[in-house]
Amino acid sequence: MYSKELVKGTLKTIILKLLSDSDKMYGYEITQKVKELTGGKIQLTEGALYPTLHAMEAQGILTTDVVNVGNRIRKYYTVTSEGEKIARDKVNEFSDFMDTMIFLLDLKPKMG
Amino acid sequence: MYSKELVKGTLKTIILKLLSDSDKMYGYEITQKVKELTGGKIQLTEGALYPTLHAMEAQGILTTDVVNVGNRIRKYYTVTSEGEKIARDKVNEFSDFMDTMIFLLDLKPKMG
DNA sequence: TTTATATACCTAAGTTTCTTAGGTATATAC
DNA sequence: GTATATACCTAAGAAACTTAGGTATATAAA
Numbered sequence: 001m002y003s004k005e006l007v008k009g010t011l012k013t014i015i016l017k018l019l020s021d022s023d024k025m026y027g028y029e030i031t032q033k034v035k036e037l038t039g040g041k042i043q044l045t046e047g048a049l050y051p052t053l054h055a056m057e058a059q060g061i062l063t064t065d066v067v068n069v070g071n072r073i074r075k076y077y078t079v080t081s082e083g084e085k086i087a088r089d090k091v092n093e094f095s096d097f098m099d100t101m102i103f104l105l106d107l108k109p110k111m112g
Numbered sequence: 113m114y115s116k117e118l119v120k121g122t123l124k125t126i127i128l129k130l131l132s133d134s135d136k137m138y139g140y141e142i143t144q145k146v147k148e149l150t151g152g153k154i155q156l157t158e159g160a161l162y163p164t165l166h167a168m169e170a171q172g173i174l175t176t177d178v179v180n181v182g183n184r185i186r187k188y189y190t191v192t193s194e195g196e197k198i199a200r201d202k203v204n205e206f207s208d209f210m211d212t213m214i215f216l217l218d219l220k221p222k223m224g
Numbered sequence: 225t226t227t228a229t230a231t232a233c234c235t236a237a238g239t240t241t242c243t244t245a246g247g248t249a250t251a252t253a254c
Numbered sequence: 255g256t257a258t259a260t261a262c263c264t265a266a267g268a269a270a271c272t273t274a275g276g277t278a279t280a281t282a283a284a
Contacts, residue, residue, distance in 0.1 A: 002209050005121030
């Protein structure tokens with residue numbers, strides 16, 4: 001797990017990237033996918049995740065589709081076309097930011 | 113300039129890296145150096161910088177040396193040996209975090 | 225059978241970390 | 255004599271989280 005400050009500010013970018021790459025995902029699924037992909041190094045908290053999803057829905061970035069699975073509710077989120085553009089912008093901005101930080105901190109990236 | 117959320121959480125890391133690589137620096141000098149090195153893409157605000165420097169001094173990470181330059185005061189900051197370790201840890205953690213994000217966001221770094 | 229864990233949603237109070245918006249003062253360029 | 259640069263500082267407010275709950279079903283273990 002990384003220190004809290006570091007992961008701050010990346011939540012929307014992560015959510016939008018995962019949702020853009022898949023048809024639809026539900027909240028709990030997003031937390032599990034991030035945990036799996038990062039080997040547990042990034043673990044989204046539900047207290048941060050759900051309000052962010054609701055805000056992005058209110059802004060027209062995401063739409064929802066509520067499904068009954070057995071007796072439980074599952075709320076699927078899909079990125080709108082407007083959201084797709086925001087997703088690309090967010091990922092590009094983060095990429096640019098990382099390049100700047102790599103230079104500033106005099107680092108060599110380990111991948112690529 | 114990057115969106116505010118992104119730069120959040122990197123302030124201490126940036127300050128400690130710059131101070132570790134130099135003998136000593138004063139607050140205003142740090143803001144100018146970061147602005148110069150990032151081509152204006154990261155601009156530290158004094159409202160964030162000074163309280164952070166004071167906190168790190170109180171924690172024994174930094175020591176100060178006040179100097180008179182003409183009739184003006186200049187407060188130089190130096191990293192303590194304890195601070196050097198924290199600086200290395202912070203930079204390493206950020207480096208690791210970037211590797212994780214590069215994988216998660218499916219990016220290719222442009223440098224290295 | 226009841227207890228713990230996993231699934232699946234949610235909210236609200238509190239904390240941290242920053243931005244915004246000031247204040248003080250000297251030096252220099254226009 | 256007015257704006258910009260240098261150089262320090264603080265305090266109120268905002269943003270984005272964490273922490274700590276609450277609700278409810280399904281399943282595995284004891």
